[in-house]
Amino acid sequence: MWTIPKPKYRRGFCAEGEIAVNIGGVRAVLFGDVLNRYPESRLAELLNCSTQNPERISSLCDDFDPGRREFYFDRDPDAFKCIIDVYYFDEIHIKRGICPICFIKEMEFWKIDQNVLDECCKTYLSEKEEELNEIAIKVKVILEDLVVDQCITRRQRCQRYLWKLMEKPGSSLPARTIAIVSFFSILVSALVMCVGTIPELQVTDAEGKLVEHPTLEAIESACMLWFTAEYLLRLASSPNKLHFALSFMNIVDFMAIMPFYVVLSLNYLGNSSMMELANVQQAVQALRIMRIARIFKLARHSSGLQTLTYALKKSLKELGLLLMYMGVGIFVFSALAYTMEQSHPETLFRSIPQSFWWAIITMTTVGYGDIYPKTTLGKCNAAVSFLCGVIAIALPIHPIINNFVVFYNKQKVLDTAAKHEVELMELKSGREAQMLSLHSCVVNFANLTVLPATYSMVQRSS
Numbered sequence: 001m002w003t004i005p006k007p008k009y010r011r012g013f014c015a016e017g018e019i020a021v022n023i024g025g026v027r028a029v030l031f032g033d034v035l036n037r038y039p040e041s042r043l044a045e046l047l048n049c050s051t052q053n054p055e056r057i058s059s060l061c062d063d064f065d066p067g068r069r070e071f072y073f074d075r076d077p078d079a080f081k082c083i084i085d086v087y088y089f090d091e092i093h094i095k096r097g098i099c100p101i102c103f104i105k106e107m108e109f110w111k112i113d114q115n116v117l118d119e120c121c122k123t124y125l126s127e128k129e130e131e132l133n134e135i136a137i138k139v140k141v142i143l144e145d146l147v148v149d150q151c152i153t154r155r156q157r158c159q160r161y162l163w164k165l166m167e168k169p170g171s172s173l174p175a176r177t178i179a180i181v182s183f184f185s186i187l188v189s190a191l192v193m194c195v196g197t198i199p200e201l202q203v204t205d206a207e208g209k210l211v212e213h214p215t216l217e218a219i220e221s222a223c224m225l226w227f228t229a230e231y232l233l234r235l236a237s238s239p240n241k242l243h244f245a246l247s248f249m250n251i252v253d254f255m256a257i258m259p260f261y262v263v264l265s266l267n268y269l270g271n272s273s274m275m276e277l278a279n280v281q282q283a284v285q286a287l288r289i290m291r292i293a294r295i296f297k298l299a300r301h302s303s304g305l306q307t308l309t310y311a312l313k314k315s316l317k318e319l320g321l322l323l324m325y326m327g328v329g330i331f332v333f334s335a336l337a338y339t340m341e342q343s344h345p346e347t348l349f350r351s352i353p354q355s356f357w358w359a360i361i362t363m364t365t366v367g368y369g370d371i372y373p374k375t376t377l378g379k380c381n382a383a384v385s386f387l388c389g390v391i392a393i394a395l396p397i398h399p400i401i402n403n404f405v406v407f408y409n410k411q412k413v414l415d416t417a418a419k420h421e422v423e424l425m426e427l428k429s430g431r432e433a434q435m436l437s438l439h440s441c442v443v444n445f446a447n448l449t450v451l452p453a454t455y456s457m458v459q460r461s462s
Contacts, residue, residue, distance in 0.1 A: 019047045020070040026077040027070070034087045042111045043087075046071055079106040086116050093118050100125045101132065134414050139421050162237035166230065182230060189223040192216050224260045231257060307411060311404035318396040318403075325392035326363060333385035334359040340377040348372065363389025 020029050021043070035044045046060050057064050063072035073080075079098055083106060086092050092112070094103050104125065107114060117125065164171045169179035195201060196212040205211045231253050238244035245251075312319070334355035341347040348371045349355050358371040362385050373379050 019043065020068060021046075022070055022072045023075050023080040024073070024077040026080075028080075028084070030084070030087075037087055037090075038112065040111060042109070045111075075109065076102075076106060079103055080110075083107065083110050083112060086112055090116065091118050092116050092121070094121045094124065100128045131410075131414065135417050135421065139425075159237050159239075162233060163239065166234045166237060178230075182226070185223045185226050189220060189227075192220045192223070196220075221260075224257065227253070227257050307408050308404065311400070311407045314407060315400040315403045318399045322393065322396040325395070326360075326389070329363050329385065329388050329392055330356055330359040333363070333381060333388075336381045337373060337378055337385075340375055340381055341373055344374045344378075346374065348374075359385060362386050363392070365389060 018029050018031060019035065020027060022028075030043065032047050035041070035047050038044055039048075042060055046057070049056050049060065054064075057071075061071040062074050064070070065072070076098075078095065079102070082092055082095055082098070082103070092107070094100055094117070100121070104114065107117075114122075165175045165178060169176045196216045199210060201213050201216070202210040203213055231250075234250075235241060235244060245254075335352055337358060338349045338352045338355045341349040349358070354371075360366075361368050362382055365386055367386075373382050
């Protein structure tokens with residue numbers, strides 16, 4: 001609700017101390033004392049500018065009618081209705097339907113500082129800026145795949161070709177084949193690791209101990225050689241090797257490869273009597289457990305797993321609340337269960353820390369049955385605990401799922417927008433080439449006015 005008189009949208013002459021502006025065909029009469037609240041703004045400068053200085057006036061507006069003292073601006077009237085709020089309320093809200101990036105340009109034109117934006121609009125603006133940055137990054141990646149620089153050396157061309165072959169499955173059929181082979185190698189390696197623990201498929205070594213079958217070891221060795229060659233080729237072709245080595249997924253790849261060679265080294269040292277055999281075997285068993293890290297290599301080939309990872313990172317607050325709820329519930333109900341069960345001679349609750357395990361499996365509705373209450377009060381406490389556990393788990397689940405759906409849909413939209421921007425750039429470059437070949441100003445003007453909004457999008461993304 002307006003607590004200060006609104007700007008007057010009317011026809012006719014403006015009185016003394018007022019200023020008339022025409023914004024895209026919408027005329028408004030503004031009060032001088034209101035405009036002087038922001039003396040550095042464009043409207044305040046026009047108000048205090050002398051009509052005898054046409055050069056100064058022309059630099060501040062698009063046209064001027066000295067008889068009616070009316071200033072003309074070829075700007076968006078809807079955005080101006082938001083801009084004018086700063087003179088009355090000392091803050092600005094971006095109305096629905098107005099592009100926030102274009103609105104910031106309007107604020108810069110009217111010389112209004114961005115700090116007057118309300119906090120909600122600043123958040124909305126930052127989200128849109130992040131989306132544009134992500135689109136720009138995706139466009140840059142696509143253009144890097146499409147652009148072929150003829151000036152680079154043969155070595156650089158080979159490095160770029162190898163990088164696309166190892167990192168861009170969609171760039172060519174060989175690259176897609178390598179990605180499929182790598183994907184199935186990960187699955188085979190994980191399957192061999194699991195099957196190798198079946199006692200019926202193990203063999204007895206010279207000391208009478210069960211070890212993996214030699215065939216399974218050979219298959220695993222072949223997979224590890226493939227992973228090693230793939231990692232080294234990707235590292236050699238990487239344009240930024242330090243960034244490549246410090247990338248999270250590449251660290252996972254390295255951690256999945258490293259135990260294999262460490263085990264080989266320890267076995268060699270053990271056979272050479274340089275180390276005690278017992279210590280070597282213990283180290284080998286510990287390092288073999290690290291083979292499970294190779295399953296995380298699937299995330300590099302699955303956009304769905306990557307989206308799930310990003311969504312969980314966005315849901316850290318909700319996950320923290322879930323852990324806090326469960327932690328409080330586990331502490332409370334385990335202490336109550338221990339206290340209530342002490343009256344029973346055959347109680348299974350020996351201590352509160354031991355009762356933590358019962359509280360965890362009860363609140364998560366797992367219920368192994370290894371520890372259970374025997375008194376009436378203990379059973380009532382158990383009923384309340386699993387009801388509270390269901391509620392505590394259910395409350396943060398919806399925000400987490402919603403974050404995943406929103407992030408997944410957003411990534412699809414951004415991918416489509418990036419491809420669309422690239423298509424528009426190609427269309428623009430094709431039209432420019434056509435216009436240069438025609439050598440006609442009339443044809444140039446006709447071609448340039450076909451997609452004005454399209455070219456503005458291209459310029460913004462570039």
